[in-house]
Amino acid sequence: MYFLRRIAFAIPLLLVISALAFALVHLAPGGPFDRERKPASPEIERNLRAKYHLDEPVWKQYGRYLGDLLHGDFGASMKYRNHSVSDIIAQGLPVSVLLGGLAFCFATAVGLPLGFFTAARRGRWPDYAGSLLAVLAVCIPSFVLAPALILVFAIKLGWLPVGLWSSPWHMILPPIALGSFFIGQVARILREGMLGAAQSEFVMAARAKGLGETTLLFKHVFRIALLPVVSYTGPMLADLLTGSFIVESIFQIPGIGVFLVNSTLNLDYPMIVGLSLLYALLLIGLNLAVDFAYTWLDPRVKYE
Amino acid sequence: MACFLGCSRHEPPADLTIINFVEPESLDPAIITAQADMRIVSGLFEGLTRLEPVAARAVPGLAERWEISPDGKTYTFHLRTNLQWSTGGPITADDVVYSWLRELDPATASDYAGQLYYLKNGEDFNTGKITNASLVGVHALDKFTVRAELIHPTLFFLDICAMPLTCVVPRQTIEKYGDQWLNARPLPVSGAYELAAWRLNDKVRLKKNPRYWDAANTQSEIIDILPVGTPNTALSLYERGQVDIVWDKELIPTELTDVLLKRPDFHTFTYLGTYFFRFNVTRKPFDDPRVRRALALAVDKERIVKKITRSGELTTSHLVPPGTANYAAPDGLGYNPELARQLLAQAGFPGGKGFPRFEYLFNAGAGGANLNENIAIELQQMWRDELGIEMEIRQVETQVFWGMQQRLEYALSKSSWIGDYNDANTFLGMFLSGDGNNQTGWSNSRYDELVHDANETTDPAAREKMFQQAETILIRDELPVVPLYIYVGINYFNTNRISGIWQNMLDDHPLRCIRKIKPRP
Numbered sequence: 054m055y056f057l058r059r060i061a062f063a064i065p066l067l068l069v070i071s072a073l074a075f076a077l078v079h080l081a082p083g084g085p086f087d088r089e090r091k092p093a094s095p096e097i098e099r100n101l102r103a104k105y106h107l108d109e110p111v112w113k114q115y116g117r118y119l120g121d122l123l124h125g126d127f128g129a130s131m132k133y134r135n136h137s138v139s140d141i142i143a144q145g146l147p148v149s150v151l152l153g154g155l156a157f158c159f160a161t162a163v164g165l166p167l168g169f170f171t172a173a174r175r176g177r178w179p180d181y182a183g184s185l186l187a188v189l190a191v192c193i194p195s196f197v198l199a200p201a202l203i204l205v206f207a208i209k210l211g212w213l214p215v216g217l218w219s220s221p222w223h224m225i226l227p228p229i230a231l232g233s234f235f236i237g238q239v240a241r242i243l244r245e246g247m248l249g250a251a252q253s254e255f256v257m258a259a260r261a262k263g264l265g266e267t268t269l270l271f272k273h274v275f276r277i278a279l280l281p282v283v284s285y286t287g288p289m290l291a292d293l294l295t296g297s298f299i300v301e302s303i304f305q306i307p308g309i310g311v312f313l314v315n316s317t318l319n320l321d322y323p324m325i326v327g328l329s330l331l332y333a334l335l336l337i338g339l340n341l342a343v344d345f346a347y348t349w350l351d352p353r354v355k356y357e
Numbered sequence: 358m359a360c361f362l363g364c365s366r367h368e369p370p371a372d373l374t375i376i377n378f379v380e381p382e383s384l385d386p387a388i389i390t391a392q393a394d395m396r397i398v399s400g401l402f403e404g405l406t407r408l409e410p411v412a413a414r415a416v417p418g419l420a421e422r423w424e425i426s427p428d429g430k431t432y433t434f435h436l437r438t439n440l441q442w443s444t445g446g447p448i449t450a451d452d453v454v455y456s457w458l459r460e461l462d463p464a465t466a467s468d469y470a471g472q473l474y475y476l477k478n479g480e481d482f483n484t485g486k487i488t489n490a491s492l493v494g495v496h497a498l499d500k501f502t503v504r505a506e507l508i509h510p511t512l513f514f515l516d517i518c519a520m521p522l523t524c525v526v527p528r529q530t531i532e533k534y535g536d537q538w539l540n541a542r543p544l545p546v547s548g549a550y551e552l553a554a555w556r557l558n559d560k561v562r563l564k565k566n567p568r569y570w571d572a573a574n575t576q577s578e579i580i581d582i583l584p585v586g587t588p589n590t591a592l593s594l595y596e597r598g599q600v601d602i603v604w605d606k607e608l609i610p611t612e613l614t615d616v617l618l619k620r621p622d623f624h625t626f627t628y629l630g631t632y633f634f635r636f637n638v639t640r641k642p643f644d645d646p647r648v649r650r651a652l653a654l655a656v657d658k659e660r661i662v663k664k665i666t667r668s669g670e671l672t673t674s675h676l677v678p679p680g681t682a683n684y685a686a687p688d689g690l691g692y693n694p695e696l697a698r699q700l701l702a703q704a705g706f707p708g709g710k711g712f713p714r715f716e717y718l719f720n721a722g723a724g725g726a727n728l729n730e731n732i733a734i735e736l737q738q739m740w741r742d743e744l745g746i747e748m749e750i751r752q753v754e755t756q757v758f759w760g761m762q763q764r765l766e767y768a769l770s771k772s773s774w775i776g777d778y779n780d781a782n783t784f785l786g787m788f789l790s791g792d793g794n795n796q797t798g799w800s801n802s803r804y805d806e807l808v809h810d811a812n813e814t815t816d817p818a819a820r821e822k823m824f825q826q827a828e829t830i831l832i833r834d835e836l837p838v839v840p841l842y843i844y845v846g847i848n849y850f851n852t853n854r855i856s857g858i859w860q861n862m863l864d865d866h867p868l869r870c871i872r873k874i875k876p877r878p
Contacts (some may be wrong), residue, residue, distance in 0.1 A: 083757035090390060091763055091793030092468045096484040100466040134383045135539045144557045203593055215593040302587050307559035320756050
């Protein structure tokens with residue numbers, strides 16, 4: 054019931070988001086067809102604006118947009134005039150999802166053991182070394198890490214390609230560059246969670262009953278400590294799956310992240326609104342998934 | 358995992374891989390405006406003429422010959438009789454007429470339609486004053502003959518016939534698919550290459566068109582064109598051997614320019630483009646030509662090219678670049694701070710006293726370089742030191758910038774112009790009174806008269822003289838604009854491995870001529 058209510062509530066929320074995005078982009082100074090070369094006559098500009106209905110009042114344009122949206126049509130890009138927004142998303146999103154998915158796997162595959170290990174060895178040198186590693190992973194931005202990885206593994210050693218996205222070899226460096234920030238985050242959140250859980254009464258009770266340390270850590274402490282990691286995962290996945298402008302630009306990957314940034318620079322109205330909706334939809338969906346995961350991980354959590 | 362495998366598509370490797378600058382806005386000859394986009398589209402579609410690769414001059418394309426009437430106003434083109442679309446079926450004179458009228462059709466809303474205003478009634482048809490297309494000066498006399506009637510003898514008309522906007526496009530496909538026509542497969546094309554694949558931000562793959570009239574001389578079977586806008590990425594891909602050619606001047610990392618330009622595989626050349634700044638002459642005190650001249654005379658252009666641009670740019674006092682066909686530009690104002698101070702004093706601002714603060718407007722440059730900003734700062738300092746006047750600099754988003762410049766919401770603004778065709782008119786025509794690209798508020802009846810008369814004459818020497826007089830008004834007397842330097846184009850590729858590219862003023866390199874002579878190491 055709770056989840057059905059949440060899903061029902063998402064619809065007006067998306068409507069509000071689309072209306073806000075639509076209003077804001079039209080308020081921004083400049084227009085999608087302002088360019089260096091002025092068309093030979095004002096008539097050409099008028100024709101262009103009429104073709105994309107920019108000559109109508111904004112509320113009417115929004116109504117038209119919503120009508121098309123109900124038919125699953127996000128409109129035509131005003132920058133890439135041979136492509137519809139749906140076409141651009143259909144081409145770019147799978148690539149970004151793959152890149153983001155790989156980065157997520159990488160981040161959790163390294164971050165979870167790192168967090169676990171540092172918490173289990175709390176206050177000893179492996180904890181300090183691991184925590185330092187986690188802090189470094191958070192601190193080094195992808196625009197520094199990515200060129201460094203390219204320099205070492207692609208140019209100096211010649212093991213991997215510099216960029217592009219056409220074979221599994223091309224899919225090694227970019228997920229590392231994109232995921233490393235999250236390694237640090239995941240490790241730190243898990244470590245804090247485990248240290249907190251280790252103090253809780255049910256763990257003390259279990260220990261008093263004579264449960265072995267290893268079983269205790271894996272079966273009880275880890276499971277509870279995973280909760281904050283999971284709630285962090287929702288927005289993190291939404292971020293990862295919609296691509297990264299920086300990583301996609303540096304490795305020349307045909308994802309959606311580049312469009313997410315460039316559409317605002319180009320004032321490509323339908324693209325900006327379409328991509329905002331996509332991002333919102335992902336965020337809502339993933340947060341819902343997080344809540345769902347909670348009920349499964351922690352029997353104490355119940356939604357009415 | 359399915360996607361993992363699905364994403365590693367099994368395509369044959371390309372014979373040639375070129376980095377061409379960012380994702381094309383479109384591949385429709387009537388829509389594109391960026392030069393990089395034109396380099397791809399020229400491979401897909403051809404006009405009555407085409408550019409040869411060495412000096413980028415117009416030579417016979419779909420038309421094998423033509424006659425020009427003695428008054429220079431009627432061109433009769435004879436098409437080759439063996440022309441075919443890539444999908445089969447003949448290309449005829451009707452296709453040429455359709456393509457030109459489509460360019461002018463108000464519904465197409467082509468930014469470049471103005472280039473066909475040279476045709477009789479072209480402008481009236483484009484602006485909707487007349488709706489009868491048969492009144493426009495382009496007609497099919499028979500299956501293989503096209504007649505173009507012009508308003509003035511237009512010396513560069515054959516160059517226009519090679520520009521993408523006049524290229525021959527497939528009527529049936531366009532009428533069937535509308536704006537999405539380029540996504541039709543197979544796509545009928547008139548040029549040397551077919552569009553095998555077009556994936557956004559990934560690649561445009563071109564495949565040799567065996568039905569092209571000159572297919573025997575097409576040098577490469579498959580060409581991949583990659584959209585890359587980040588200079589460091591372009592350079593890394595090139596250094597690692599993942600691409601063969603990088604050919605846009607924006608794709609060289611500015612911090613490495615000095616080192617890279619010393620290498621034999623980096624090729625620079627003077628380009629048909631000028632960097633300058635505009636005055637808004639409707640604003641005080643810039644309505645006074647003495648003030649404009651004073652500011653121009655106080656600019657040390659050497660400092661800008663030595664300190665900031667650093668690719669061997671030529672400083673310039675004139676707007677039309679050296680090397681432009683049939684034209685030698687007159688000299689404008691040089692660097693003379695003493696004279697500048699005198700002029701400023703005459704205008705009522707001795708030592709810069711009482712000069713109002715003003716703003717210099719610019720946009721962020723492409724490729725992440727702060728070129729425009731650095732030049733603005735340099736100008737700010739020069740005018741403060743030499744003239745004692747204070748300028749503020751203001752950066753705005755590119756899209757906002759164009760709008761503000763067009764509406765004259767600026768005092769001074771960064772500007773540049775790349776010639777559309779190799780003729781002085783592409784630069785000088787811009788500053789006619791009321792031209793959409795004038796954007797300074799400046800008008801001068803003598804200037805208008807000279808440019809118009811120059812375009813009426815069929816005598817190249819007389820024409821050059823009139824253009825020179827007009828440019829003198831522009832850059833010596835009135836100065837609504839101050840030219841700073843001539844652009845340098847940069848291509849990088851290894852001449853021992855690639856043949857068929859020559860550096861020319863238009864930075865145009867027909868794809869059909871390029872070939873790899875040795876494989877990548």
